Amino acid sequence: MAKDEPTTTSPQTYQRLQNQLAQIIAVTKPGERLLAEPELAKQMGVSRATLREAMRTFEGQGLIRRRQGVGTFVVGHPQVIETGLEVLQSIETLAKRIGLEVSMGDLKISKIEASAEQARSLQVEVEAPLLQVSRVILTDDRPVAYLVDILPQNLLSQEELQDGFNGSVLDFLLRRKQPALTKSLTDIQAVAASSSIARALEIQRGDVLLMFVARLFAEDGRVIDFSTSYFLPGYFHFQLVRRVE
Amino acid sequence: MAKDEPTTTSPQTYQRLQNQLAQIIAVTKPGERLLAEPELAKQMGVSRATLREAMRTFEGQGLIRRRQGVGTFVVGHPQVIETGLEVLQSIETLAKRIGLEVSMGDLKISKIEASAEQARSLQVEVEAPLLQVSRVILTDDRPVAYLVDILPQNLLSQEELQDGFNGSVLDFLLRRKQPALTKSLTDIQAVAASSSIARALEIQRGDVLLMFVARLFAEDGRVIDFSTSYFLPGYFHFQLVRRVE
DNA sequence: CAGTGGTCTAGACCACACG
DNA sequence: GTGTGGTCTAGACCACTGA
Numbered sequence: 001m002a003k004d005e006p007t008t009t010s011p012q013t014y015q016r017l018q019n020q021l022a023q024i025i026a027v028t029k030p031g032e033r034l035l036a037e038p039e040l041a042k043q044m045g046v047s048r049a050t051l052r053e054a055m056r057t058f059e060g061q062g063l064i065r066r067r068q069g070v071g072t073f074v075v076g077h078p079q080v081i082e083t084g085l086e087v088l089q090s091i092e093t094l095a096k097r098i099g100l101e102v103s104m105g106d107l108k109i110s111k112i113e114a115s116a117e118q119a120r121s122l123q124v125e126v127e128a129p130l131l132q133v134s135r136v137i138l139t140d141d142r143p144v145a146y147l148v149d150i151l152p153q154n155l156l157s158q159e160e161l162q163d164g165f166n167g168s169v170l171d172f173l174l175r176r177k178q179p180a181l182t183k184s185l186t187d188i189q190a191v192a193a194s195s196s197i198a199r200a201l202e203i204q205r206g207d208v209l210l211m212f213v214a215r216l217f218a219e220d221g222r223v224i225d226f227s228t229s230y231f232l233p234g235y236f237h238f239q240l241v242r243r244v245e
Numbered sequence: 246m247a248k249d250e251p252t253t254t255s256p257q258t259y260q261r262l263q264n265q266l267a268q269i270i271a272v273t274k275p276g277e278r279l280l281a282e283p284e285l286a287k288q289m290g291v292s293r294a295t296l297r298e299a300m301r302t303f304e305g306q307g308l309i310r311r312r313q314g315v316g317t318f319v320v321g322h323p324q325v326i327e328t329g330l331e332v333l334q335s336i337e338t339l340a341k342r343i344g345l346e347v348s349m350g351d352l353k354i355s356k357i358e359a360s361a362e363q364a365r366s367l368q369v370e371v372e373a374p375l376l377q378v379s380r381v382i383l384t385d386d387r388p389v390a391y392l393v394d395i396l397p398q399n400l401l402s403q404e405e406l407q408d409g410f411n412g413s414v415l416d417f418l419l420r421r422k423q424p425a426l427t428k429s430l431t432d433i434q435a436v437a438a439s440s441s442i443a444r445a446l447e448i449q450r451g452d453v454l455l456m457f458v459a460r461l462f463a464e465d466g467r468v469i470d471f472s473t474s475y476f477l478p479g480y481f482h483f484q485l486v487r488r489v490e
Numbered sequence: 491c492a493g494t495g496g497t498c499t500a501g502a503c504c505a506c507a508c509g
Numbered sequence: 510g511t512g513t514g515g516t517c518t519a520g521a522c523c524a525c526t527g528a
Binding site: 257258259291292293294295298312313314315316 | 517520524
Protein backbone atom coordinates (compact mmCIF):
# COMPACT_ATOMS: atom_id res chain seq x y z
CA MET A 1 0.00 0.00 0.00
CA ALA A 2 1.28 3.46 -0.80
CA LYS A 3 1.65 5.45 2.35
CA ASP A 4 1.19 9.11 2.88
CA GLU A 5 4.61 10.26 3.86
CA PRO A 6 4.04 13.58 5.55
CA THR A 7 7.15 15.66 5.44
CA THR A 8 5.67 17.53 8.34
CA THR A 9 5.98 16.46 11.92
CA SER A 10 2.34 15.77 12.66
CA PRO A 11 -0.66 14.74 10.60
CA GLN A 12 -3.11 17.31 9.39
CA THR A 13 -6.04 17.98 11.59
CA TYR A 14 -8.57 16.89 8.99
CA GLN A 15 -6.89 13.49 8.73
CA ARG A 16 -7.11 12.93 12.44
CA LEU A 17 -10.70 14.08 12.24
CA GLN A 18 -11.48 11.65 9.48
CA ASN A 19 -10.43 8.77 11.66
CA GLN A 20 -12.54 10.00 14.52
CA LEU A 21 -15.47 10.57 12.22
CA ALA A 22 -15.13 7.10 10.71
CA GLN A 23 -15.47 5.74 14.24
CA ILE A 24 -18.54 7.79 14.96
CA ILE A 25 -20.16 6.83 11.69
CA ALA A 26 -19.35 3.18 12.27
CA VAL A 27 -21.11 3.07 15.62
CA THR A 28 -24.11 5.06 14.43
CA LYS A 29 -27.02 3.08 13.07
CA PRO A 30 -28.06 3.81 9.49
CA GLY A 31 -30.75 6.44 9.43
CA GLU A 32 -29.68 8.03 12.68
CA ARG A 33 -28.64 11.62 12.89
CA LEU A 34 -25.22 12.87 13.85
CA LEU A 35 -24.78 15.72 16.27
CA ALA A 36 -25.19 19.17 14.79
CA GLU A 37 -22.04 20.57 13.26
CA PRO A 38 -21.32 23.27 15.84
CA GLU A 39 -21.78 20.76 18.65
CA LEU A 40 -19.65 18.09 16.97
CA ALA A 41 -16.93 20.60 16.18
CA LYS A 42 -16.84 21.71 19.80
CA GLN A 43 -16.59 18.14 21.06
CA MET A 44 -13.74 17.38 18.70
CA GLY A 45 -11.96 20.58 19.48
CA VAL A 46 -11.88 21.99 15.97
CA SER A 47 -13.61 24.73 14.07
CA ARG A 48 -16.71 24.01 12.10
CA ALA A 49 -14.92 24.66 8.82
CA THR A 50 -12.37 21.98 9.55
CA LEU A 51 -15.02 19.52 10.61
CA ARG A 52 -16.92 20.11 7.40
CA GLU A 53 -13.76 19.57 5.39
CA ALA A 54 -13.27 16.20 7.04
CA MET A 55 -16.88 15.27 6.39
CA ARG A 56 -16.56 15.78 2.64
CA THR A 57 -14.82 12.45 2.26
CA PHE A 58 -17.67 10.51 3.76
CA GLU A 59 -20.27 12.41 1.84
CA GLY A 60 -18.38 11.52 -1.31
CA GLN A 61 -18.42 7.86 -0.39
CA GLY A 62 -22.12 8.01 0.25
CA LEU A 63 -21.70 7.07 3.91
CA ILE A 64 -23.43 10.16 5.21
CA ARG A 65 -26.06 12.41 3.81
CA ARG A 66 -26.40 16.03 4.73
CA ARG A 67 -29.66 17.82 4.43
CA GLN A 68 -29.93 21.52 4.97
CA GLY A 69 -32.34 22.42 7.70
CA VAL A 70 -32.57 18.83 8.84
CA GLY A 71 -29.24 17.34 9.77
CA THR A 72 -26.56 14.88 8.82
CA PHE A 73 -27.54 11.24 8.68
CA VAL A 74 -25.65 7.99 8.47
CA VAL A 75 -26.59 6.01 5.38
CA GLY A 76 -26.71 2.24 5.31
CA HIS A 77 -24.73 0.35 2.71
CA PRO A 78 -26.70 0.73 -0.46
CA GLN A 79 -27.24 -1.91 -3.06
CA VAL A 80 -24.89 -1.33 -5.95
CA ILE A 81 -26.09 -1.22 -9.51
CA GLU A 82 -23.52 -3.31 -11.33
CA THR A 83 -23.39 -3.48 -15.07
CA GLY A 84 -21.26 -3.85 -18.11
CA LEU A 85 -21.01 -0.89 -20.39
CA GLU A 86 -21.02 -2.71 -23.71
CA VAL A 87 -24.78 -2.66 -24.00
CA LEU A 88 -26.79 0.50 -23.63
CA GLN A 89 -29.60 0.03 -21.15
CA SER A 90 -31.74 2.40 -19.18
CA ILE A 91 -31.20 2.66 -15.47
CA GLU A 92 -34.73 1.41 -15.02
CA THR A 93 -33.94 -1.74 -16.99
CA LEU A 94 -30.71 -2.31 -15.12
CA ALA A 95 -32.35 -1.96 -11.77
CA LYS A 96 -35.18 -4.27 -12.71
CA ARG A 97 -32.72 -6.90 -13.85
CA ILE A 98 -31.04 -7.02 -10.44
CA GLY A 99 -34.27 -6.72 -8.51
CA LEU A 100 -33.65 -3.23 -7.24
CA GLU A 101 -36.50 -0.82 -6.83
CA VAL A 102 -35.93 2.58 -8.33
CA SER A 103 -38.28 5.48 -8.71
CA MET A 104 -38.21 8.67 -10.68
CA GLY A 105 -38.32 12.15 -9.26
CA ASP A 106 -38.17 15.67 -10.49
CA LEU A 107 -39.26 14.90 -14.04
CA LYS A 108 -39.07 18.00 -16.19
CA ILE A 109 -40.00 18.14 -19.84
CA SER A 110 -39.39 21.39 -21.60
CA LYS A 111 -39.08 22.79 -25.08
CA ILE A 112 -35.82 24.50 -25.81
CA GLU A 113 -33.88 25.83 -28.76
CA ALA A 114 -30.64 24.23 -29.80
CA SER A 115 -27.48 25.83 -28.49
CA ALA A 116 -24.38 25.73 -30.64
CA GLU A 117 -23.06 22.65 -28.87
CA GLN A 118 -26.38 20.86 -28.93
CA ALA A 119 -26.86 21.66 -32.60
CA ARG A 120 -23.51 20.14 -33.42
CA SER A 121 -24.12 17.03 -31.36
CA LEU A 122 -27.59 16.43 -32.74
CA GLN A 123 -26.73 17.41 -36.29
CA VAL A 124 -29.43 20.07 -36.43
CA GLU A 125 -29.43 23.81 -36.92
CA VAL A 126 -28.81 26.22 -34.10
CA GLU A 127 -32.10 27.24 -32.47
CA ALA A 128 -33.85 24.20 -33.87
CA PRO A 129 -36.71 23.12 -31.60
CA LEU A 130 -35.62 20.52 -29.09
CA LEU A 131 -37.22 18.63 -26.27
CA GLN A 132 -35.36 18.37 -23.00
CA VAL A 133 -36.26 15.64 -20.55
CA SER A 134 -34.53 15.65 -17.20
CA ARG A 135 -35.10 13.40 -14.27
CA VAL A 136 -33.63 12.04 -11.08
CA ILE A 137 -33.33 8.36 -10.24
CA LEU A 138 -33.94 7.39 -6.64
CA THR A 139 -33.35 4.15 -4.83
CA ASP A 140 -34.56 3.90 -1.28
CA ASP A 141 -35.52 7.59 -1.39
CA ARG A 142 -31.95 8.49 -2.20
CA PRO A 143 -31.18 10.39 -5.42
CA VAL A 144 -28.40 8.49 -7.16
CA ALA A 145 -28.43 9.72 -10.73
CA TYR A 146 -29.42 12.79 -12.68
CA LEU A 147 -30.23 12.28 -16.33
CA VAL A 148 -30.85 14.77 -19.09
CA ASP A 149 -32.02 13.78 -22.57
CA ILE A 150 -32.19 16.25 -25.40
CA LEU A 151 -33.75 15.35 -28.72
CA PRO A 152 -35.37 16.97 -31.73
CA GLN A 153 -39.03 17.75 -31.19
CA ASN A 154 -39.99 16.09 -34.43
CA LEU A 155 -38.79 12.80 -33.04
CA LEU A 156 -40.70 12.88 -29.85
CA SER A 157 -43.43 15.27 -28.89
CA GLN A 158 -44.30 16.30 -25.38
CA GLU A 159 -47.71 14.71 -25.88
CA GLU A 160 -46.36 11.31 -26.87
CA LEU A 161 -44.50 11.12 -23.59
CA GLN A 162 -47.67 11.20 -21.58
CA ASP A 163 -48.76 7.61 -21.92
CA GLY A 164 -46.72 4.79 -20.53
CA PHE A 165 -43.65 6.86 -19.92
CA ASN A 166 -41.51 5.42 -17.15
CA GLY A 167 -39.02 8.26 -17.34
CA SER A 168 -36.55 6.60 -19.64
CA VAL A 169 -36.41 8.15 -23.06
CA LEU A 170 -34.34 5.20 -24.19
CA ASP A 171 -36.96 2.69 -23.10
CA PHE A 172 -39.62 4.76 -24.79
CA LEU A 173 -37.76 4.91 -28.08
CA LEU A 174 -36.98 1.21 -27.93
CA ARG A 175 -40.60 0.34 -27.33
CA ARG A 176 -41.73 2.53 -30.18
CA LYS A 177 -39.25 0.82 -32.50
CA GLN A 178 -39.37 3.82 -34.83
CA PRO A 179 -36.77 4.99 -35.63
CA ALA A 180 -34.62 1.90 -35.12
CA LEU A 181 -31.67 2.51 -32.86
CA THR A 182 -28.24 1.06 -33.38
CA LYS A 183 -25.63 2.37 -31.01
CA SER A 184 -24.62 5.01 -28.57
CA LEU A 185 -21.32 6.85 -28.58
CA THR A 186 -20.51 7.61 -24.99
CA ASP A 187 -17.91 9.89 -23.51
CA ILE A 188 -16.82 9.17 -19.95
CA GLN A 189 -15.68 11.89 -17.60
CA ALA A 190 -15.43 12.83 -13.95
CA VAL A 191 -16.84 16.17 -12.87
CA ALA A 192 -17.56 18.21 -9.79
CA ALA A 193 -21.25 18.81 -9.10
CA SER A 194 -22.54 22.24 -10.04
CA SER A 195 -24.96 24.00 -7.75
CA SER A 196 -28.04 22.96 -9.68
CA ILE A 197 -27.00 19.33 -10.00
CA ALA A 198 -25.91 19.22 -6.39
CA ARG A 199 -29.37 20.38 -5.43
CA ALA A 200 -31.07 17.79 -7.59
CA LEU A 201 -28.97 14.98 -6.19
CA GLU A 202 -29.02 16.31 -2.64
CA ILE A 203 -25.27 16.44 -2.40
CA GLN A 204 -22.82 19.26 -1.89
CA ARG A 205 -21.64 21.47 -4.66
CA GLY A 206 -18.22 20.27 -5.71
CA ASP A 207 -18.87 16.64 -4.85
CA VAL A 208 -17.53 14.09 -7.28
CA LEU A 209 -19.72 12.66 -10.01
CA LEU A 210 -19.23 10.25 -12.85
CA MET A 211 -20.58 11.73 -16.06
CA PHE A 212 -21.55 10.08 -19.32
CA VAL A 213 -22.19 12.19 -22.37
CA ALA A 214 -23.78 10.13 -25.10
CA ARG A 215 -25.13 10.43 -28.59
CA LEU A 216 -27.68 7.86 -29.63
CA PHE A 217 -27.68 6.87 -33.29
CA ALA A 218 -30.45 5.55 -35.52
CA GLU A 219 -29.99 3.08 -38.33
CA ASP A 220 -29.83 5.85 -40.89
CA GLY A 221 -26.99 7.50 -39.03
CA ARG A 222 -29.03 10.32 -37.56
CA VAL A 223 -28.42 11.36 -33.99
CA ILE A 224 -31.65 10.72 -32.14
CA ASP A 225 -30.77 11.74 -28.64
CA PHE A 226 -28.07 13.64 -26.83
CA SER A 227 -27.92 12.63 -23.21
CA THR A 228 -25.92 13.63 -20.19
CA SER A 229 -25.93 11.40 -17.13
CA TYR A 230 -24.53 12.06 -13.69
CA PHE A 231 -23.95 9.19 -11.29
CA LEU A 232 -23.21 9.27 -7.59
CA PRO A 233 -20.10 7.24 -6.81
CA GLY A 234 -20.74 4.20 -4.68
CA TYR A 235 -24.13 3.38 -6.11
CA PHE A 236 -22.96 2.18 -9.50
CA HIS A 237 -20.29 -0.20 -10.71
CA PHE A 238 -19.66 0.27 -14.37
CA GLN A 239 -17.50 -2.44 -15.82
CA LEU A 240 -15.85 -2.95 -19.13
CA VAL A 241 -13.93 -5.68 -20.85
CA ARG A 242 -10.98 -4.30 -22.74
CA ARG A 243 -9.34 -6.34 -25.43
CA VAL A 244 -5.59 -6.84 -25.62
CA GLU A 245 -4.11 -6.99 -29.05
CA MET B 246 -29.94 24.56 -21.15
CA ALA B 247 -31.04 23.99 -17.58
CA LYS B 248 -30.70 27.16 -15.60
CA ASP B 249 -29.77 27.58 -12.03
CA GLU B 250 -32.91 28.95 -10.50
CA PRO B 251 -31.81 30.52 -7.27
CA THR B 252 -34.69 30.75 -4.87
CA THR B 253 -32.73 33.48 -3.21
CA THR B 254 -32.76 37.08 -4.28
CA SER B 255 -29.11 37.41 -5.31
CA PRO B 256 -26.55 35.00 -6.65
CA GLN B 257 -23.99 33.46 -4.38
CA THR B 258 -20.75 35.30 -4.06
CA TYR B 259 -18.69 32.43 -5.42
CA GLN B 260 -20.77 32.38 -8.61
CA ARG B 261 -20.18 36.06 -9.19
CA LEU B 262 -16.53 35.44 -8.44
CA GLN B 263 -16.34 32.62 -10.93
CA ASN B 264 -17.44 34.94 -13.70
CA GLN B 265 -14.89 37.53 -12.72
CA LEU B 266 -12.21 34.90 -12.47
CA ALA B 267 -13.11 33.48 -15.86
CA GLN B 268 -12.51 36.93 -17.28
CA ILE B 269 -9.17 37.29 -15.58
CA ILE B 270 -8.04 33.86 -16.71
CA ALA B 271 -9.19 34.56 -20.25
CA VAL B 272 -7.07 37.68 -20.56
CA THR B 273 -4.04 36.15 -18.91
CA LYS B 274 -1.54 34.47 -21.20
CA PRO B 275 -0.84 30.81 -20.57
CA GLY B 276 2.10 30.42 -18.25
CA GLU B 277 1.59 33.74 -16.57
CA ARG B 278 0.99 34.05 -12.88
CA LEU B 279 -2.15 35.38 -11.27
CA LEU B 280 -1.97 37.81 -8.41
CA ALA B 281 -1.36 36.27 -5.03
CA GLU B 282 -4.49 35.10 -3.26
CA PRO B 283 -4.58 37.74 -0.52
CA GLU B 284 -4.08 40.48 -3.08
CA LEU B 285 -6.67 39.09 -5.48
CA ALA B 286 -9.18 38.60 -2.69
CA LYS B 287 -8.73 42.18 -1.60
CA GLN B 288 -9.22 43.49 -5.12
CA MET B 289 -12.39 41.48 -5.55
CA GLY B 290 -13.71 42.44 -2.19
CA VAL B 291 -14.03 38.94 -0.76
CA SER B 292 -12.24 36.85 1.79
CA ARG B 293 -9.50 34.55 0.73
CA ALA B 294 -11.56 31.49 1.60
CA THR B 295 -14.30 32.52 -0.79
CA LEU B 296 -11.84 33.28 -3.53
CA ARG B 297 -10.27 29.87 -3.13
CA GLU B 298 -13.67 28.25 -3.30
CA ALA B 299 -14.34 29.97 -6.61
CA MET B 300 -10.96 28.92 -7.92
CA ARG B 301 -11.66 25.23 -7.35
CA THR B 302 -13.80 25.09 -10.46
CA PHE B 303 -11.03 26.25 -12.72
CA GLU B 304 -8.48 24.04 -11.11
CA GLY B 305 -10.81 21.12 -11.75
CA GLN B 306 -11.06 22.06 -15.41
CA GLY B 307 -7.33 22.27 -15.68
CA LEU B 308 -7.40 25.96 -16.59
CA ILE B 309 -5.21 27.02 -13.73
CA ARG B 310 -2.53 25.32 -11.77
CA ARG B 311 -1.66 26.17 -8.21
CA ARG B 312 1.74 25.48 -6.79
CA GLN B 313 2.46 25.97 -3.17
CA GLY B 314 5.24 28.38 -2.56
CA VAL B 315 5.21 29.54 -6.15
CA GLY B 316 1.87 30.86 -7.27
CA THR B 317 -1.17 30.22 -9.41
CA PHE B 318 -0.64 29.98 -13.13
CA VAL B 319 -2.89 30.03 -16.14
CA VAL B 320 -2.56 26.87 -18.19
CA GLY B 321 -2.87 26.83 -21.95
CA HIS B 322 -5.37 24.55 -23.58
CA PRO B 323 -3.73 21.18 -23.42
CA GLN B 324 -3.84 18.58 -26.13
CA VAL B 325 -6.44 16.01 -25.27
CA ILE B 326 -5.66 12.33 -25.32
CA GLU B 327 -8.65 10.86 -27.08
CA THR B 328 -9.24 7.16 -27.25
CA GLY B 329 -11.76 4.38 -27.40
CA LEU B 330 -11.92 2.10 -24.43
CA GLU B 331 -12.49 -1.16 -26.24
CA VAL B 332 -8.81 -1.88 -26.63
CA LEU B 333 -6.41 -1.79 -23.71
CA GLN B 334 -3.42 0.34 -24.49
CA SER B 335 -0.81 2.00 -22.38
CA ILE B 336 -0.86 5.76 -22.05
CA GLU B 337 2.54 5.81 -23.70
CA THR B 338 1.17 4.00 -26.74
CA LEU B 339 -1.87 6.23 -26.94
CA ALA B 340 0.19 9.37 -26.76
CA LYS B 341 2.60 8.14 -29.38
CA ARG B 342 -0.26 7.33 -31.71
CA ILE B 343 -1.51 10.90 -31.66
CA GLY B 344 1.94 12.43 -31.71
CA LEU B 345 1.86 13.72 -28.16
CA GLU B 346 4.99 13.75 -26.08
CA VAL B 347 4.64 12.29 -22.65
CA SER B 348 7.23 11.61 -20.05
CA MET B 349 7.29 9.62 -16.86
CA GLY B 350 7.97 10.94 -13.44
CA ASP B 351 8.07 9.69 -9.90
CA LEU B 352 8.64 6.04 -10.80
CA LYS B 353 8.55 3.88 -7.71
CA ILE B 354 9.05 0.15 -7.71
CA SER B 355 8.63 -1.60 -4.41
CA LYS B 356 8.08 -5.05 -3.00
CA ILE B 357 4.98 -5.44 -0.91
CA GLU B 358 2.89 -8.18 0.62
CA ALA B 359 -0.62 -8.81 -0.63
CA SER B 360 -3.40 -7.18 1.34
CA ALA B 361 -6.71 -8.95 1.59
CA GLU B 362 -8.16 -6.99 -1.30
CA GLN B 363 -5.10 -7.38 -3.47
CA ALA B 364 -4.96 -11.10 -2.75
CA ARG B 365 -8.55 -11.50 -3.86
CA SER B 366 -8.07 -9.48 -7.02
CA LEU B 367 -4.88 -11.22 -8.03
CA GLN B 368 -6.01 -14.67 -6.97
CA VAL B 369 -3.08 -15.18 -4.65
CA GLU B 370 -2.68 -15.75 -0.92
CA VAL B 371 -2.69 -12.93 1.56
CA GLU B 372 0.86 -11.69 2.19
CA ALA B 373 2.06 -13.22 -1.05
CA PRO B 374 5.03 -11.27 -2.43
CA LEU B 375 3.94 -8.59 -4.87
CA LEU B 376 5.63 -5.95 -6.91
CA GLN B 377 4.15 -2.47 -6.95
CA VAL B 378 5.02 -0.09 -9.76
CA SER B 379 3.69 3.44 -9.53
CA ARG B 380 4.35 6.33 -11.84
CA VAL B 381 3.11 9.69 -12.99
CA ILE B 382 2.50 10.61 -16.61
CA LEU B 383 3.40 14.13 -17.64
CA THR B 384 2.68 16.04 -20.79
CA ASP B 385 4.26 19.40 -21.17
CA ASP B 386 5.63 19.13 -17.63
CA ARG B 387 2.12 18.76 -16.32
CA PRO B 388 1.18 15.61 -14.35
CA VAL B 389 -1.99 14.25 -15.92
CA ALA B 390 -2.25 10.67 -14.72
CA TYR B 391 -1.14 8.58 -11.79
CA LEU B 392 -0.82 4.86 -12.39
CA VAL B 393 -0.25 1.99 -9.99
CA ASP B 394 0.36 -1.58 -11.12
CA ILE B 395 0.50 -4.45 -8.70
CA LEU B 396 1.54 -7.92 -9.79
CA PRO B 397 2.98 -11.11 -8.37
CA GLN B 398 6.74 -11.03 -8.02
CA ASN B 399 7.13 -14.33 -9.80
CA LEU B 400 5.73 -12.75 -12.94
CA LEU B 401 7.99 -9.81 -13.05
CA SER B 402 11.06 -9.22 -10.97
CA GLN B 403 12.47 -5.86 -10.03
CA GLU B 404 15.58 -6.72 -12.01
CA GLU B 405 13.73 -7.48 -15.23
CA LEU B 406 12.27 -4.03 -15.20
CA GLN B 407 15.66 -2.39 -15.47
CA ASP B 408 16.29 -2.77 -19.14
CA GLY B 409 14.12 -1.08 -21.71
CA PHE B 410 11.36 -0.18 -19.30
CA ASN B 411 9.42 2.84 -20.48
CA GLY B 412 7.25 2.90 -17.38
CA SER B 413 4.37 0.93 -18.76
CA VAL B 414 4.00 -2.48 -17.20
CA LEU B 415 1.50 -3.31 -19.92
CA ASP B 416 3.92 -2.51 -22.72
CA PHE B 417 6.59 -4.52 -20.96
CA LEU B 418 4.39 -7.57 -20.61
CA LEU B 419 3.21 -7.27 -24.19
CA ARG B 420 6.76 -7.08 -25.45
CA ARG B 421 7.81 -10.08 -23.43
CA LYS B 422 4.88 -12.07 -24.84
CA GLN B 423 5.05 -14.44 -21.90
CA PRO B 424 2.53 -14.97 -20.43
CA ALA B 425 0.14 -14.15 -23.25
CA LEU B 426 -2.45 -11.57 -22.29
CA THR B 427 -6.07 -11.67 -23.35
CA LYS B 428 -8.21 -9.02 -21.75
CA SER B 429 -8.62 -6.52 -18.99
CA LEU B 430 -11.66 -6.18 -16.78
CA THR B 431 -11.96 -2.54 -15.90
CA ASP B 432 -14.10 -0.81 -13.33
CA ILE B 433 -14.84 2.86 -13.93
CA GLN B 434 -15.37 5.30 -11.09
CA ALA B 435 -15.09 8.93 -10.13
CA VAL B 436 -13.19 9.80 -6.97
CA ALA B 437 -11.87 12.75 -5.03
CA ALA B 438 -8.10 13.00 -4.86
CA SER B 439 -6.55 11.87 -1.59
CA SER B 440 -3.69 13.86 -0.11
CA SER B 441 -1.01 11.60 -1.50
CA ILE B 442 -2.46 11.43 -4.98
CA ALA B 443 -3.13 15.16 -4.99
CA ARG B 444 0.51 15.70 -4.23
CA ALA B 445 1.66 13.38 -6.99
CA LEU B 446 -0.59 15.06 -9.55
CA GLU B 447 0.04 18.55 -8.23
CA ILE B 448 -3.62 19.23 -7.68
CA GLN B 449 -5.66 19.98 -4.59
CA ARG B 450 -6.89 17.33 -2.24
CA GLY B 451 -10.52 16.71 -3.06
CA ASP B 452 -10.19 17.53 -6.73
CA VAL B 453 -12.10 15.30 -9.11
CA LEU B 454 -10.41 12.36 -10.78
CA LEU B 455 -11.52 9.63 -13.13
CA MET B 456 -10.39 6.24 -11.82
CA PHE B 457 -9.98 2.91 -13.58
CA VAL B 458 -9.48 -0.21 -11.57
CA ALA B 459 -8.47 -3.07 -13.80
CA ARG B 460 -7.50 -6.70 -13.68
CA LEU B 461 -5.40 -7.97 -16.53
CA PHE B 462 -5.93 -11.60 -17.52
CA ALA B 463 -3.62 -14.11 -19.15
CA GLU B 464 -4.68 -16.81 -21.57
CA ASP B 465 -4.81 -19.39 -18.82
CA GLY B 466 -7.21 -17.23 -16.84
CA ARG B 467 -4.71 -16.07 -14.27
CA VAL B 468 -4.77 -12.46 -13.15
CA ILE B 469 -1.45 -10.98 -14.15
CA ASP B 470 -1.78 -7.42 -13.02
CA PHE B 471 -4.02 -5.34 -10.82
CA SER B 472 -3.88 -1.71 -11.78
CA THR B 473 -5.38 1.51 -10.55
CA SER B 474 -5.27 4.56 -12.77
CA TYR B 475 -6.18 8.14 -11.94
CA PHE B 476 -6.79 10.65 -14.71
CA LEU B 477 -7.08 14.40 -14.55
CA PRO B 478 -10.27 15.57 -16.21
CA GLY B 479 -9.75 17.65 -19.30
CA TYR B 480 -6.66 15.85 -20.51
CA PHE B 481 -8.36 12.65 -21.57
CA HIS B 482 -11.40 11.80 -23.63
CA PHE B 483 -12.41 8.23 -23.10
CA GLN B 484 -15.01 7.07 -25.54
CA LEU B 485 -17.08 3.99 -25.85
CA VAL B 486 -19.50 2.55 -28.34
CA ARG B 487 -22.47 0.99 -26.63
CA ARG B 488 -24.63 -1.47 -28.46
CA VAL B 489 -28.40 -1.21 -28.50
CA GLU B 490 -30.27 -4.45 -28.52
C1' DC C 491 15.19 35.15 3.46
C1' DA C 492 10.48 36.88 1.49
C1' DG C 493 6.45 35.47 -0.80
C1' DT C 494 3.45 31.89 -2.15
C1' DG C 495 -0.40 28.58 -1.53
C1' DG C 496 -2.40 25.17 2.34
C1' DT C 497 -4.79 24.88 6.53
C1' DC C 498 -7.30 26.39 10.50
C1' DT C 499 -10.02 29.39 13.72
C1' DA C 500 -13.97 31.94 15.81
C1' DG C 501 -17.57 34.10 14.67
C1' DA C 502 -21.41 35.68 11.76
C1' DC C 503 -25.39 35.61 8.79
C1' DC C 504 -28.23 33.15 5.49
C1' DA C 505 -31.56 29.58 3.49
C1' DC C 506 -34.05 25.84 4.62
C1' DA C 507 -37.14 22.23 7.01
C1' DC C 508 -40.28 21.26 10.36
C1' DG C 509 -43.45 21.76 13.97
C1' DG D 510 -40.25 30.07 15.86
C1' DT D 511 -36.16 26.90 16.49
C1' DG D 512 -32.46 24.37 14.85
C1' DT D 513 -30.19 22.61 10.94
C1' DG D 514 -26.62 22.81 7.21
C1' DG D 515 -24.61 26.44 3.56
C1' DT D 516 -21.79 30.34 2.97
C1' DC D 517 -18.71 34.02 4.13
C1' DT D 518 -15.31 36.91 6.78
C1' DA D 519 -10.91 38.53 8.87
C1' DG D 520 -7.21 36.97 10.63
C1' DA D 521 -3.60 33.65 11.83
C1' DC D 522 -0.01 30.23 11.32
C1' DC D 523 2.21 26.63 8.58
C1' DA D 524 4.80 24.38 4.62
C1' DC D 525 6.87 25.05 0.53
C1' DT D 526 9.70 27.38 -3.22
C1' DG D 527 13.17 30.00 -5.09
C1' DA D 528 16.30 33.81 -4.84
